[in-house]
Amino acid sequence: MLLDWPTLIAVDDIQWCDPESLALLERLIERFADRPLAFVSVERQNEPGWDGFGQSDEAIVLEAFSSSDAERLARSLIPNASDNVIARIAEVSAGRAIDIVAIAESVEAAGAGEIGSVASGIRAVVARDLAQLPLAQREFLQILALIEEPITPELLHRLWDEERLLPMLEASAERYLTTGTNGFLFRHSALAQAIRETIPIEIPYRRRIISAVTKQATLAIPDLEQIIAQIRACGDTTLELDYLERLAGAASAANEPLLLVRALERRIELTPFNANDSLPLYTQLSMAYNSLNREREAIRVCSSGLNLATLSHTQKTIGPLIGSYLMAAWLAEDRDTFDYLCLLSDSTRIEKHDKAQIISARMYAAMDAFDETMFLHLKTELLDCDGEFTLAQVRAAASEAFFAARKGNQSEAMAHFARARQITRTFPKMVQAIPDNMEMIAAFFQGREYELPVGFADAASQPFYFYLRAITAMKAVANGHFADAIECVVDSLVFDSGSYARNVLLGIAASAAVLGGVDLPKSLLDPLSAAAAQFMHSSPPPHSLLPLATAYAALQSRRDASLSRALVTKAAALWTSSTPPSGVFAIPALLARCATSLGDRDLLLRIAHGDLKADRFPWSLAHHQLATQFAALACGNSVPKAELDANAAAFTAIGAPFFATVHASHVMPKKEKGNGSRLSRREREIVELISAGRTNREIAITLSLSERTVEGHIANAFNRVGASSRSQLVAWYLRSLNPVA
Known part of the structure; x- marks a missing residue:
């Protein structure tokens, strides 16, 4: 010990040193303080136990391993473990050699070599680590583990004063915490879970978190979610219901239907059924699902609420719920349920004010079916109801505007849309989105630009997101960007949507594939096949599948002529018996293309005669004309050049250059060969x-x-x-x- 050379002190696993060992090391350093001294440890300087070695002349600290090096170390320790286990060890250890070794030893001791044994190893390492920490530092990590990430600096400052907070953050930063965009995160969820498992009783900590969050002057949505998570863990149902109501109100005001759905589902789960309090919750929840085009979920909620209302002998106040139920049934194309609800509402004593909700839903259905007689009858009925500005008035005004647009009365439509927006000024953004969404669709079919209102984002969490994505895809088709249209559909189908939205999006993709002569991705082939089978076996078939069935028939015309012919026959029967809803984005020329491929002269003559039904939108009229021209040419008849030029000009006017430049007889260009196609x-x-x-x-x-x-x-x-x-x-x-x- 009296050598003249520099003294090197090497310590393995310094953080696990007991107090006596640490005291011994400190005495050694003091003893040789007058000599050159180097200290080597496998831990960083801010680890527990390092503070006593600040007198060393040089500290050599091993940096964290890269992912590949960490995996090699883990593999050397447990060579028979699976690749998943090795990768998981490297991930949760953050490349720290000491943790890699400790977790690997636990896995090897367990003898399983499975992912579950990695979790056990993490728990053992974390429990051992926390046992060595000072009480304040241990409680700090335990409280953080109970907070939903990201853990904001504002919340941390409400839980601890800055003098105590900063040292604890610094001590935890390298090993447990990292920084994210909006606050702190645990390096891995497994670390937070392992820490939570060391907490003997969580409720005092959770109460402390709740107290800190609620002290804020204004509670944003993330704050409310944080409070609710802590309250739920404490089991305080009354307090949770209070904050769920606040969250639902904030979500509605912020136009966040997905968040609103979660809050309302939980409120209904916690609240015993009471007609006066529960029926508005069921109605609001089903309306939120309808706005997300998740009509099957809306039907589930409405059916449950209506059954409970029946059992409690409640009739007068079920009008709004039946109105929402009617909307969901219509969007789901469940005509039997829709007709039953109409009969139920006619035979039930419902308050006149609530009756308006039912009438407005039926007006929407009449508009969608292009049934002017029924629409005008319902409009007269609505005038007899309460004239206050209600949701029913909003829906009715928007439906009247869209119906006027479908009839070709653009100025009348614009006036009704303006009235609908005027009515919604005092409503939550989710209700304001109803006329905005319908005007956005009308603007596309009218060929005019429409700027989305402030707050109406291209995001899956927004109401009526499906229509925005469908229009984006159809604009790509209209411009001849078929790969982009298909890609838009693929991206949109990732999100949870109802059957109507899914059917329409798949139809757009199939139409783009036929028109552009491009291949569909494999991910769409099975859903397309299943949807075509559904169309064949449904009676009557749903309108939402009409474009899909037509395009699929074109795709299958050479592979399976019998299937193609059956699809075309059924599609033609539907197309000639009723006007397709605008929102299915039908392209009738594809039916004429199929008839040509199958040699169905009778159908071609009917199309050329104008038997396919269409509304009076400029988009619909131009496509109807294109189909008749195509069919006439396919039958060997001539079409005056002036008519072809006029229809091309009509397509140009509505912003559809692909249809404007392609001749009617070439509506389906030949597929290009080779791999040189441009990228989407x-x-x-x-x-x-x-x-x-x-x-x-x-x-x-x-x-x-x-x-x-x-x-x-x-x-x-x-x-x-x-x-x-x-x-x-x-x-x-x-x-x-x-x-x-």
Whole structure:
């Protein structure tokens, strides 16, 4: 110990040193304080137990391992473990050698070598670590583990004063915590879970969190969600119901139907049925589901609420619930249920004010069915009801505006839309979205630009998101960007939607594939086949499947002529018996194309004669004319050039250049061969990010996609440009930016 060379002190697992060992090390350092001294540890300087070694001249600390190095270390310790176990150990250890070893030892001791044994290893490591910490530091981590992430700095400052908070944050930063966009996060959810399991009684901590959050001057939606999570864990139902009501109100005001749905589902779950209090909850919840185009969920809620109302002998106040039920049944194309509800409402004594909700829902259905006689009759009935500005008045005004637009009365439609918006000024944004959504659809079919109102975002959490995505896809079709249209559908179908929305989106994708002569992704083939089978076996078939069935018949005309013929026959019967709803985005020329492929001259003559029904939107009229021209040419008849030019001008006027430039006899261009097809919009975005060196995971986060979806787009890009590796794909992309080079 009296050597003249520099003294090196090496300590393994410093954080597990007991107090006597730490005291011994401190005495050694003091003893050789006049000599050059180096200290080596596998831990960082801010770990527990390091503070006593500040006198060392140099500290050598091993940095965290990279993911690959961490996996190699874990593999060397437990060579027989599965790849999933090794990867999980590397992930949750954050590359820290001491944790890799400790978790690996626990896994090996368990003898299972499965993912579950990794969790056990983490719990053992965390429990051992926390047992060595000072009480204040341990409680700090335990409280954080009970808070929903991200853990905001504002909340932390309400729980601890700055003098105590900063040292505890610094001590926890490297091992447990990291920073996110809006606050702190645990490095891995498994760490937070392991810490929670060390808490003997959670309720005092949770009460402390609730107290800190509620002290804020204004409670934003994340604050309310945080409070509710803590209250639920404490089991205080009364207090939870109070804050769920606040959250529902905030979600409605903020136009967040997904959040509203969660709050209302929980309120209904916790509240014993009482007609006066419960029926408004069932109505509001079903309306939120309807706005999200999740009509099957709305039907579930309405059916449950109506059954409970019947059991409690409640009749007079069920009007709003039946109105929402009617909307859901109509959107689900469940005509039997719709007709039953109409009979029920006619035979039930319902308050006149509430009756308006039922009438307005039936007015929407009459508008959608293009039944002017029924619409005018219901409009007269509505005038006899309460004239206050209610949801029924909003829905009726919007329906009247859209009906006027379908009849070709644009100025009348604009006046009614203006009135509907005037009525909704004092309503929550979710109700304001009703006329906005219907005017957005009308604007597309009228060929005019429409700017989304402030707060109406292109996001799945927004009301009527499906229509926004459907219009985006149809605009791509109208401009000849068929791959973009299909890609838009694929991205949209990731989100939870009802059968109506799914049917329409699949129909748009199939129509784009036929018109553009492009392949559909494999992910759409099975749903298309199943939907075509549903169309064949339904009586009457749903209108939402009409475009899909027509396009699918065109796709199958050479592979399965009998199936194609059956689909075309049934589609023609539906198309000639009733006007398709505008929101299904039907393209009648595809039916004429199918009839030509099948040699069905009788159907072609009927189409040429104008037997297919259509409304008076400029989009509908132009497409109806295109179908009649196509059928006439297919029958060997001539079509005056002036008529062809006039219809091309009509398509140009409504912003559909593809249909304006393509001759009626070439409505379905031949499919291009080879892999030189251009990339879709999403594929271009992904290839650009690949060229910037991004990984699939980074690309998925950037574009808000799943990694599997990113992989699918990359595979499609490989096929389109003939690449077999990412480097070849990047090379192609760089050449495309500079064709001369």
